[in-house]
Amino acid sequence: MRVIYTDIRPAAASLENGATFYASIEDMLPHCQVLTLHVPGGGVPLLTKNEFGRLPQGAVFVNAARGGLVDEDALFEALTSGHLFSAGLDVYRSEPNVDKRFAELDNVFLTPHMASATIETRGQMGFTALDNVAAVLDGRPALNPV
Known part of the structure; x- marks a missing residue:
């Protein structure tokens, strides 16, 4: 599949992996x-x-x-x-x-x-919650305050 994308700026060439960047969503959509x-x-x-x-x-x-x-x-x-x-x-x-x-x-x-229901994502969500608890208990602000 040919991949095209838009973002604030193009990804580094090493990350594009052959994808084509469009500077705006308006330019990208017809493709x-x-x-x-x-x-x-x-x-x-x-x-x-x-x-x-x-x-x-x-x-x-x-x-x-x-x-x-x-x-x-x-x-x-x-x-x-x-x-x-x-x-x-x-x-x-x-x-x-x-x-x-x-x-x-x-x-x-x-x-x-x-x-987000993958084992990897849910595991990372749990570790992020633990990092937030550790930060607050250590007197630092939470990494992801709600």
Whole structure:
């Protein structure tokens, strides 16, 4: 698979591994047959009607980032109009409540926010929690304050 991406700046050449960098999401979207979203945040939608419209006809969308990054009305419209072929959603705008319209579509795969559910990630989460406890008990600020 040819991989393309966008970010604040390109990755080091040694890390790109043949991937192609685009300076903006607007420039990248028309080249995405499959768009997977993996970014922090979630307050303001990153993908709206405009962005879904920039994807090629028949593209696939996967959101394993944050539900708040997606205008769900625009996504629903793109899926029901046939502009998007399908979507895989692991996160939702109003978690834990899933917009029931998506559950009624044959071209949508829904999972219960489990993108981080790997042995390695969960192990690291536990070690990070322990590091936070140790820091606080040592009089230092928590590494990841909530």
